[in-house]
Amino acid sequence: MMLDRREALDRLRLIRSRRVGAVTYHRLLEEHGSAAAALAALPDVARSAGVEGYSVCPAEVAEHEMAQARVFGAVMLVHGGAGYPPLLKELADAPPVLWARGDVGLLSRPMVAMVGARNASSLGMRMAKRLALTLGEGGQVVVSGLARGIDAEAHLAALEGGTVAVMAGGVDVVYPEENTKLAAAIAERGCLVSEQPMGLQPQARHFPQRNRIVAGLARAVVVVEAAARSGSLITAKDALDMGREVMAVPGHPFDARASGCNMLIRDGAVLVRGAADVLAALGVVQVPVGDDEIEERPALPGPMPAARSLAQVADLHSRILQRLGPSPVAEDQLIRDLALPAAKVAPELVALELEGAITRQAGGLLSRAV
Incomplete structure (x- = not known):
């Protein structure tokens, strides 16, 4: 209409x-x-x-x-009007108005939502990247909430295949600010959407409202990492209430960041090992696209790093520990995920190992001490 x-x-x-x-x-x-x-x-x-x-x-x-919307190139999509997302339209509390920046045609394509922890582990980030990339190759648009961690990694990997970011504030307000460049890339190659007025700064109450849109746009919600009390589980509950598929990536029982996913699987969510499991649950005919694991070479050692302050060392230790969990991760993969030279990371891994904070296993695998 x-x-x-x-x-x-x-x-x-x-x-x-x-x-x-x-x-x-x-x-x-x-x-x-x-x-x-x-x-x-x-x-x-x-x-x-x-x-x-x-x-x-x-x-x-x-x-x-x-x-204001015209200034930012945003288009108004009205419930019952042309271009409004078809699955979202079915909800009893469907947003009456959506502002959209970018390729609004993506909103009419099949979508899968991906959500997860903001303080995601290295394995969680790799899984999000792998899933988003291969789901895009399988013809699915990846929708998420532009949060740090799993959301941001999923959006970045899905830029080529198509991604939709649902904003908690106005469609012209990027939160968190660290994702400003990513939001600009999505506006150019994907689509940003929000039901909130232009210029609105997001408040705590706006995030659950955003989560219902993330779930409502998609045929399924995949939770990659989530603690037992997590906003990602709110999105999963919204999806269940809407009759959408809920799926989860299992994690180590000792890793608190995986407890929410493990609970969802216990309660009947589809267990996800890769994009093939998601597509199969949705009844999508798969076309072989090759191995979805991305092989990267570790950076070659560079010159000796300059001396760092105690604050810099503490920050790097925190980043390393945040990336590690009970499940072992290859050392070279950890270095790639940190996006730092091996010569800078390796000495701190040794220091953390001597402190008993991390454990080194056979085959160059590292895990957080439990």
């Missing part, structure tokens, strides 16, 4: 009016037939609910938001 500009403006005014959420919006639109009629009736509805002096969102406010 094509909406004229007046109707689109009225719908934006309706959802931006005080005390009107997604469910109330849809009910008002169904009862009154048009956004203009709903706006006209809203003060009386509020008065009958005991709210005096109620006024709807002024046209000037909505006009300003639309003007």
Whole structure:
């Protein structure tokens, strides 16, 4: 259905009016037939609910938001209008309005959501990269929430095959700021979407709202790493409530970052070893694309590094320990994941081993001491 500009403006005014959420919006639109009629009736509805002096969102406010969107090249997708994501449209609390920057055509393609820990392990990051890359090769658009860790790794690996980032704040506000370059790349080669007003800085309450959109856009949600109390599990619960497939990558029982995934699998989620498991669960016919493991060569040793301060050493130790868990990781892979020269990392691995913080196993494998 094509909406004229007046109707689109009225719908934006309706959802931006005080005390009107997604469910109330849809009910008002169904009862009154048009956004203009709903706006006209809203003060009386509020008065009958005991709210005096109620006024709807002024046209000037909505006009300003639309003007701001044009500055950033954002397109307004209205529920029931052209270009609105088909799976998201089915939800009872579907966002009445979405702002989108980038390739909006991706929103009509099959999507798989990937979510996980912000402080992801080295193995978790590798798994996210591998899954996103091969899902893209399998024709799936990867959707996530642009958070640090698993989200960011999934978006980066899926740029070529197609990725959608759902923002917690305005579609012009990148959070966290460290993902600014990634967000720019997604705006150019993928798609950024948000239901929030332009310029809105995200608050804690906005992240669960974002999570429901991540789940609603996709046919399945894959949890790569998640603690027992994690926002990723909120997304998984949303997906279950929507009738979507929930899948999880298993992890070591001693690694707290995997406890949420292991709980999901215990409760019936599909166990994921690779993209083939995801595609099979969705009934997608697979085309052989070769080995989805990416082989990289470790960096050659360079010149002796300059002396570092205690703060720099402590920071590097923290980064190393964050990447390691109970499951062994190859030393050269850890060095690649840290994106640092081997000559800088190797001495600190020895120091951590002597401190008893990490354990070295046969075959050049490292794990965090438990």
